[in-house]
Amino acid sequence: MEFTYDPAVFDQPQEENARAIILTEEAGLTTDDRWSLETDYLAPFLDALPGPALDIGCGAGRLSRELIRHGKSVVGIDPSPDMRRHARNYVEAAHGERAPFMAIDWAMAKNYEAGFFRSAVACWVLQHIPGQQLEEVIAEIARLLAPMSPFLLVNRTNRAIPVSYKNADGHTTHGWADDGRNLDRLLLGWFFLSDEEPMPTHLCEEGAYRRLYVRKP
Numbered sequence: 001m002e003f004t005y006d007p008a009v010f011d012q013p014q015e016e017n018a019r020a021i022i023l024t025e026e027a028g029l030t031t032d033d034r035w036s037l038e039t040d041y042l043a044p045f046l047d048a049l050p051g052p053a054l055d056i057g058c059g060a061g062r063l064s065r066e067l068i069r070h071g072k073s074v075v076g077i078d079p080s081p082d083m084r085r086h087a088r089n090y091v092e093a094a095h096g097e098r099a100p101f102m103a104i105d106w107a108m109a110k111n112y113e114a115g116f117f118r119s120a121v122a123c124w125v126l127q128h129i130p131g132q133q134l135e136e137v138i139a140e141i142a143r144l145l146a147p148m149s150p151f152l153l154v155n156r157t158n159r160a161i162p163v164s165y166k167n168a169d170g171h172t173t174h175g176w177a178d179d180g181r182n183l184d185r186l187l188l189g190w191f192f193l194s195d196e197e198p199m200p201t202h203l204c205e206e207g208a209y210r211r212l213y214v215r216k217p
């Protein structure tokens with residue numbers, strides 16, 4: 001069957017639907033359970049990141065808001081205008097209009113000089129970015145980070161590219177596909193791996209990890 005890369009699944013005008021696609025119900029947990037439990041679990045790792053911080057694939061601003069609570073200034077990057085709007089609203093609801101936060105797309109990220117950021121996080125994002133685009137995204141994260149900056153990665157072991165395909169009856173179905181890309185190899189071109197733990201299975205299904213990378217000098 002012919003699949004087409006189709007990230008439209010992340011274009012969710014309603015915040016509730018955005019959250020539901022960001023943290024799907026799994027491991028016996030609702031989206032709301034996962035939102036609070038996983039954010040609390042990640043809080044000390046986010047606290048350890050220096051600012052200014054990049055939140056790659058910031059979604060509805062869950063981790064940006066937490067990073068700002070820990071005193072960092074944050075730039076969230078997300079290609080979905082809906083997600084960027086949710087992120088701004090979510091951050092502003094907690095930290096006000098003057099919160100040190102911007103939500104931008106990859107084109108705007110090019111305006112930042114090399115090495116501007118002191119840390120980055122990408123949580124449940126890189127598994128969704130296909131082929132050539134993944135190489136470009138990783139190279140751009142590496143460009144934006146100062147040498148020896150930490151990069152916190154939470155990801156699934158399996159690839160999950162958002163795709164759509166036409167059924168025999170002409171209807172379009174959305175799903176997730178494995179593009180066979182080796183993310184680990186790509187990352188090791190730019191980063192040292194400094195720490196790795198499986199994500200606790202009371203928070204999500206098995207097959208996910210939390211890693212700390214460091215930008216090579």
Ligand SMILES: C[S@@+](CC[C@H](N)C(=O)[O-])C[C@H]1O[C@@H](n2cnc3c(N)ncnc32)[C@H](O)[C@@H]1O
Pocket residue numbers: 007010021022023056057058059060061062063077078079080083122123124125128129133137
């Ligand atoms: C599962 S959500 C995770 C959101 C957020 N990191 C969190 O954990 O709450 C995946 C996010 O990645 C974004 N995304 C998809 N493709 C991307 C790309 N090429 N670059 C950056 N973000 C991307 C989606 O729009 C979506 O907001």
